[in-house]
Amino acid sequence: MNYWFLMTGASVALVGAFFHGVVGQKIYMGNINKSELETLTKSLSLVSWHIFTIFLIVSAITLVSVAYFPYFRIAAYPIILANMLGAILFVFLGLGKHNALLSLPGAYLMIATALLGGLGVYL
Numbered sequence: 001m002n003y004w005f006l007m008t009g010a011s012v013a014l015v016g017a018f019f020h021g022v023v024g025q026k027i028y029m030g031n032i033n034k035s036e037l038e039t040l041t042k043s044l045s046l047v048s049w050h051i052f053t054i055f056l057i058v059s060a061i062t063l064v065s066v067a068y069f070p071y072f073r074i075a076a077y078p079i080i081l082a083n084m085l086g087a088i089l090f091v092f093l094g095l096g097k098h099n100a101l102l103s104l105p106g107a108y109l110m111i112a113t114a115l116l117g118g119l120g121v122y123l
Helices: 003-036 039-068 070-094 099-103 106-122
Strands: none
Touching: 003 039, 003 106, 039 070, 039 106, 070 099, 070 106, 099 106
16 A cells, blocks of 8 residues: 555545536536526536536545555545546547547546556555
8 A cells, every 4th residue: 555646646536626616617517508408408417517526526535545544445446447437438538529528637637546546555
């Protein structure tokens, strides 16, 4: 176990959650609210946006918990896997018809969290 990798991964996820939940939401929902989407679609979009914010917070809390209580290391595996799969999804879709995804920080945030969490658990 490497305390500093786990804490750095948690910090990346927490800072990402703050920017995603505050700055990103303001930009994203500003665009969504200006659109002609139905009200329900706008509401579901807001919920979907913040599910990712919540996921980042849970990632941070889990990595901090594992850093302080190494016997909980098994809890880090789903977080590492989910972040890695999320990053792969961003890249896969970004290399396809959704090129704009590669310019967003989501993939890089998830790669960093997964990599740092993995290094923290395995070193």
